[in-house]
Amino acid sequence: MIHLWQDNWHPLGVLYERFGSRVIYDAHSRLDSRLDSVLSNGIWCWKPARSEELVDIQSRLPEVQLGYVDKPIWTVARKGSYVSADTWDFLRDKKCEVDWWHVVWFPFAIPKHAFIMWLAVQNRLSTGDRLLAWGFQGDAQCVFCRNGVETRDHIFFMCSFSARIWKNCMQRCNDLAPSLDWQRVLNDDCRTWKKKTMAGVLCRLVLSSVVYNIWKARNAIKYQNAPKSEEQILKQIFWEVRSRISGREKFKKNRENVKFCHLWNVDVSILV
Template identity: 60%
Template sequence: MENGIGNLPGLKNTWSALRKKKPEVIWWSLIWFPYAIPKQAFLLWLAVRNCLTTGDRLLVWGYKGDTQCGFCRHGLESRDHLFFRCSFSSRIWKNCMQRCNIENPDIDWLNVMDTGYRQWKTKRMWGALCRLVLQSGVYHLWRARNEIKHNGCPKTEEQVLRSIYWDVRSRFSGNGRFAKTMESVNLCLNWNISFSVLV
């Protein structure tokens, strides 16, 4: 309903008048894609914009408590440290990326983002899987970080990995329609995803 009814503006015109048009960001495809899990997409959006309440940001706000990384206890907690320079999170990231057939994944946040928006924006199963692993990895590492900070209950690497694996398998089970290639068959085997997602 672009033109509206009578003298009333249409929906498209109203929407255009209300919102401020901004340039398209290059990382949007890492966050918003068909297999994204909404709450995980939102958390990744916060992480990309560096809006998570990490130790370095808390210090700027005058926080006097512990701002060290709760996983490795080495250095100031920051987005770039948590994702994926910390020894704990880098082992999880590397494990997940190896299941995506990436043998030596980068652990630098900006490089991961650069690789992601340049290489993972594809209709192949591999691209969707890499994006979902990024979202799920950031989400579950952030939850594990909060368990330490707020409840004093650290999770093991195995517990975090299990949560990521569960999300990936659940999201792809019965939802995918990917070409049956050697690559996609291998990915299904690596992640224990049903072959029913392949056509």
Template identity: 45%
Template sequence: MLKGNSFWYVKIPQNCSWCWRKILKLHGIARGFLKHEIGDGKSIHLWTDNWHPSGVLVERYGYRIVYDSQSRLDSRLDSVIQNGNCCWKPARSDSLVEIQSKLFEIQFRVADKPIWTIFRSGSYSSSDTWDFLRKKKNVVEWWSLVWFPYAIPKQAFLLWLTLRNRLTTGDRLAISSIVYGIWRARNEIKHAGHPHTEMQILKLIIWEVRTRIAG
């Protein structure tokens, strides 16, 4: 998918999967939380990753900076590192002078390492990141009805959608018919003593849904 290109600037292909498309659409949010510790620089993009004290260089100084440095947009940081030290060509612009003047602030590490700056540990956690980004609201009274230890995730999610009124009309009709069909079958057992088979209950539910749609 990336083929050596920077994750932050790769274009979304027309034939990529739904999952990849969603990830690439969110990279603008994610990049603000990611910095890099420098080891050998082989896994860090020189111009498009956040490793420099000034931030992402191509965003701060523009694409002209790549031309002025006689480099390429996809160059890695190791192209300006020799023997554990930064080794740049002589600066040809004020921007390059500024970039090089701050290199002394950088501390080299044993290996390249991405740092997730949201948390002090620097480690990434999907649940903690979601909790950090989401809009927090008051706890609803019905949460324990949906999310409990032995809940089946698929069913819990469907119930959550129902309570949030996010289902399509057809889905709402189906769920209300199912609930009504089960409730009616229970009452007939309790009050009349005439239990229905599972197939009979299912046929009644299907008939109920078709009748409501047709009506």
């Protein structure tokens, strides 16, 4: 539906923006009135103009093409119908694109992993150092190795416990000596994982699954006194990555991808 005073249908533009509220009163109308309130069977039926502004408005009416069906138009969307992406684009506060987004949000990403990764990338997880900064008085040591204050960069992956898990998983991605430096992983390594190749998808899946499961294991120790073994965490990561990589998009059949299938115990039928 088109609004008489608030939509852009008249040659003079949005009438409320141009003339203000006084003209609405003069026209015996309301701010939320629809265009069809001054139409009857396709013919204009305005009340007699009693102000110069109304004369202006009514004198330009012949320029308006009638005959179209009065239908709702979602003006923020390019095609005029509701599209959530266009609406979000209109409402959101636009900032510069970050170069790490493809590591967090990608078609294979597991949503709960992506959320924790998103927090980790921005150093927003409630790690020991951040808890101390907030005035927390308790133990801020790393729960895995008890060797230093728990920071984001320590648990991902300077910590000896998480480093073993990270290395083990990355070896299955053909990286026998992965970096243990978070910034380096994010800035350098992730750039090579942008591609939609099986290696690129695997590395991104592994990173977010390792981050998620290490953080989950850390919380289980800290808040439930329920430690998990390295093998249990690895088993969970392997299961998650294998499940995600199987039965989704097909990957190119080449020697490298066949090797990945063997390393992750995935059926080679996903290769074409």
